[in-house]
Amino acid sequence: MKTIQVTAHGGPEVLKIVDLPIPEPAPHEVRLKVKAAALNHLDIWVRKGHPGLKVPLPFTPGSDLAGIVDAVGAGVTRHAPGDARVVYPATFCGQCEECLAGRENLCPEYHIFGENRPGGMAEYAIVPEACLFPKPRDMGWHEAAAFPLSWLTSWHMLIDKVSHKLDDWVLVQAAASGTGIAAVQIAQMHGLRVIATAGSEQKCAALREMGVKVVLNYRKDDLKKSVREATEGKGVRIAVDHVGEATFRQSLGALAKDGSLVTCGGSSGPKLSFDVRHLFIKHQRIIGSTMGTIPDFKGVLEGMNSGVLQPVVHKVFAPEDIAEAHREVEERRVIGKVVVAF
Ligand SMILES: [Zn+2]
Structure with a gap:
């Protein structure tokens, strides 16, 4: 499968397209056929590298993704092949005191896609079932990939904090x-x-x-x-x-x-x-404040479904143009989100 990877820390030229085997979902995981993924400022940090952020190279970036369920692992009950899904952009244990209280972003096992675990800039991505939610009705794939991380983060800041x-x-x-x-x-x-x-x-x-x-x-x-x-x-x-x-x-x-x-x-x-x-x-x-909780994400989804909240897509790039997409974000030419369509 076509996968964008950070091969070394540096400028946009370190981003390469590589061919990797299509991964298999483990129990309680889902394989998503990625339709679109969006860039965040985090992608720039991951590419450039900085002392507080250890990323094993080569690394697949991408925190924001949306796609169609392609295969499900054992025990998955809420998602079936063909379902259109957006992704809550981090994983969590689901069992600690913080997770049980609906404060997933305080979980000691909180891992952001494309930062602390491989991301979604690929034709397929493996996502735990707890991170998947129905794509808002009537929303295009580019918009669906554009909102999770930013809207989650801002919701948490303004509504919880x-x-x-x-x-x-x-x-x-x-x-x-x-x-x-x-x-x-x-x-x-x-x-x-x-x-x-x-x-x-x-x-x-x-x-x-x-x-x-x-x-x-x-x-x-x-x-x-x-x-x-x-x-x-x-x-x-x-x-x-x-x-x-x-x-x-x-x-x-x-x-x-x-x-x-x-x-x-x-x-x-x-x-x-x-x-x-x-x-x-x-x-x-x-x-x-960083990221947000599952209840926050549900609040965002409700706003998206009702049309009160509307993602703004600045530009859509092909995976082959990922370096140019990074430059667009880095040089602050962007109004809204930069999306990569798969
Ligand atoms: Zn937890």
Whole structure:
């Protein structure tokens, strides 16, 4: 089967297409004929390599995938050949205290596809049955592959990690990214008002089309002033920041008293600094968050099925053009998600 692999850590040229045997599903596993897989910023880290992330090479990347059930292992009861499925993008033990409480992303055995276990950038993928869910009705394959990781991550940040009430203000940094668009839509779905930032006029226009109240080009607009004006001097209840070094201080500065900054990444750099006096005097919180739970994923699926949430596909690539697909993500040309169609 055609498989995309990271053969060494480095630039996009280390991505190769190799021919591997079609794998067989073990008990309680399903073999999926992959229709589409999407890229996340995680794919860039996995390809480049970094000290905290040990990946056995060669390695098959890809956290987001969708496809058709092709074969099932012994004991699988909820899926049959021919079923259209999307994948919750990580595996978990299902038996520990955290899993039993519906907090799968705190499971000690939590392994993200394409990071801590082989991913789905291949014609076929093996997936434990507990990770498979029906593809949203009327949704195309590209869209179905585009939403799992980003929408799951943003749902967990906005719904589990912070509290809010109707009409509260949320700042979403780098809002045209996959996680950003997901955060915008999930905030709007829950009656929150959004201030979004993006780095180009094209991205800003796309966000305005999504009905975002206040859209700022972070290369030229004054965020502090705009937040002050929009929120009548109070600041935002929540700031969603996955950019890290480049935006963190601004995000923190935009918070209202008792506000929360929730972060799921540091794509511009991981080291943050701030003045703790501002934090405690204003009763503010900085909250870390990664991935989301199965109940979160079900919430996302419901939103997708009802059409309130809609994945945005930026561009679709053939597997042979995977290097170009990586460049597209890495050079921040993307509005929404980059998808590879198999
Ligand atoms: Zn567990």
